[in-house]
Amino acid sequence: ASAWSRVRGSLGDALRETMLEEEGEEAQYHDDAEGVKMERVGRDQPFWIELQEDAVVPDLLDGMSPEALCLATDLTGKKGLYGRVDEALNLVLETIGLPDGQEQIETQDDPDGSEVPAVADMLSTISKKAECYTVITLRDKQIWAVGLGDKARSRLLAAKVALTASLALNYMQETGVAVDFSNMAAWSELMQEIEGSYEQVG
Secondary structure (H helix, E strand, O other): OOHHHHHHHHHHHHHHHHHHHHHHHHHOEEEEOOEEEEOOOOOOOOEEEEOOOOOOOOHHHOOOOOEEEEEEOOOOOOHHHHOOHHHHHHHHHHHOOOOOHHHHEEEEEEOOOOOOHHHHHHHOOOEOOOOOEEEEEEHHHOEEEEEEOOOHHHHHHHHHHHHHHHHHHHHHHHHOOOOOOOOOHHHHHHHHHHHHHHHHHO
């Protein structure tokens, strides 16, 4: 089983509560015919989505894991994550043995949900607001992630953070060794949050 299948449930539930606490009125849930939804996805709090088995996906996601880590941001908080994402990504790629991995990364910006509609469909089940997003992949590891934000730069940086964290989590699951983020406090905190949820399920 992948790291995603083991952490997705508990992490998603815990972060729904955190989103509500941090976003206040904006993120309040509503019961309707489709279930409980937020007004919008909480910012700077990672969460997981899983595509349906019958979802139609573009070539970009062909062969990828059905689960993906998502992150939304307005770039108003956690600057230690977004400001050092390239440094963190390079560190992870070196650690997992893909020093040239940046060349393999592909992105698809999808501000209106027309390029990868399966993601828009999943996001619509948790948020009333239609989010703009960017999908990012590293095919060598069959891992992908999603960044959400109103501005192209915001969602691209969020996508890179989510992909970096996903790769680090996958490496930890495969080897039992954590990527050394000891000199990057914000990244250490992010990974501790995700790893802690993983341990609760494991």
